Amino acid sequence: MKEQLLDLAKNRRSIYALGRNLTQTPDELADLITKTIKWVPTSFNNQTTRAVILFGENHEQLWDIVAKRLKSEVPSEEAYQKTLQKINAFKAAFGTVLYYTDMSVVHQFENDFALYADNFYDWSEQGQGNAQFAVWTALAENGIGANLQHYNPLIDDEVKAAFNIPDDWKLRAQMDFGSIEAPAGDKEFMADSDRFKILK
Template sequence: MSIVNSLKERRSYYNISKNLPVDENKVIKLVEEATEFTPDAFNMKSARVVVVLGEQHDKLWDSIFDVFGGKVPREKIDSFKAGAGTILYFYDNSVVKGLQEKFPAYANNFPVWANQANGMLQSNIWVGLRELGIGASLQHYNPVIDDVVKKLFEVPENYILVAQMPFGGIVEEPAEKAKENISDRVVIKK
């Protein structure tokens, strides 16, 4: 599959199940390799990932529901809980701060670059999951859930939660995307 075809296949899958089309070890290997090979500025390697599976995945989404005190509909939370797992994306703020001190002229850029690298990692893993026949979506319940996530999974205090990616077997394909006029966003100058 070419990169463009893989990108076309990557969608937000909200109707997922606990039945993965591959062994969960393939998911773990994908996450490890994508984390190792996704580039970042100054080779800072600030991205951190926690893969939550099985009962811990269910506990995560029940805890997220509890944190919001019912303000997020149970059906929505249960649609993520229905999956096989969740990938939690962080960056290590101690790495960022260390580089800010080492390179003060670029200090303001390191948090931006850490987020950019994390976004690339999220995209790489998302596309990789789809290549494995797995559906996923990207969620942003942080910072409301930061404390409960850190406590549940013993995450260091210096980790900054960026996003959550529930994933699972594909139950239903999403509706077709409308074709956009890409020239509204891409300009070519010769």
Template sequence: MSNQFLDLITKRRTVYAIGKNVSQSPEYLTDLIQNAIKQSPSSFNSQSSRAVILFNGEHEKFWGFVADKLKSYVKDEESAAKTTAKMASFAAGFGTILFFEDQEVVKGLQAQFPSYAENFPIWAEHSTAMAQFATWTALHTEGLGASLQHYNPIVDEQVHAEWEVPTNWKLRAQLVFGSVEGESRDKDYISDLERFKVFK
């Protein structure tokens, strides 16, 4: 089966070996990222997804925050060295997108539609996931590699303070991206019989 969209998402992979050898400008990539998020669906068209886009020293500063926080969790020198190397590999990239969900939007929908109240936090997670996937795929179409990370909530307080992020924005994930500097891993798939049921 040949389908342009499926071809794109089939080739998108987690890429850990990334660098700063990017031909696109931060301005171009900002426009790309913003449009990918804007065009992502959300429940009740709530548009609850938010993002902070970091380039250059700001991007490196974020991974420095994470590295510093993780030091308090590390119990031996070997683990500390691995953690430091991992954070350095992320900082070696070109940029990071911090994905948030606006909790004021979620609460507003809960108040407006009380019969669905318990579902809106779940649907907000769906919204951010789709925004992350759309953005990741858009970056892939530009020849860039990326990996999705989850170092929230350990750096939430610093993120809000450093970049003046509203308190009602809840950090959900971090997508670090850059030039592709190494091969991505092959992806294995479980059997379709285990995963799908089709009735005709």
């Protein structure tokens, strides 16, 4: 059996020690990310996933927004300082992909295909998973580390205002990426017998 895809998947890990020591340009990275998202499957080929790719000051501004917004959420200054260390690690990366779902398309398909209306949002989430995994793996294939964060919906309004995001776009995740400054640890797996059922 060919296992090239499996090998690529094994190479995709959550990397938290990220830097800016990349040889690729922002244009090259944006091209890779956009092409990858274009080729992932979505239900009814409705292409509900949107992405905003941030570099430079825009990337830093995002994580400043996160840091400022979380200050009111943590219980103490000590806890906030720990949170701030984590946010600053994301800010130290080269860039960030903001993943969105275009809810206007979801609603359009709910109306156009009423029999399946209850499923289209769930299916858009599957499209998100496809896009995020594919981009993450494509970055890893090029020696670029990444991790996936979910500060939505706390940051939604501030991010929308900062980056002129359309009203119908719903923020689903934030993926910061950059040079790998320290590798991921060992990955642990639950028992296959608890996870898979194979019937012959």
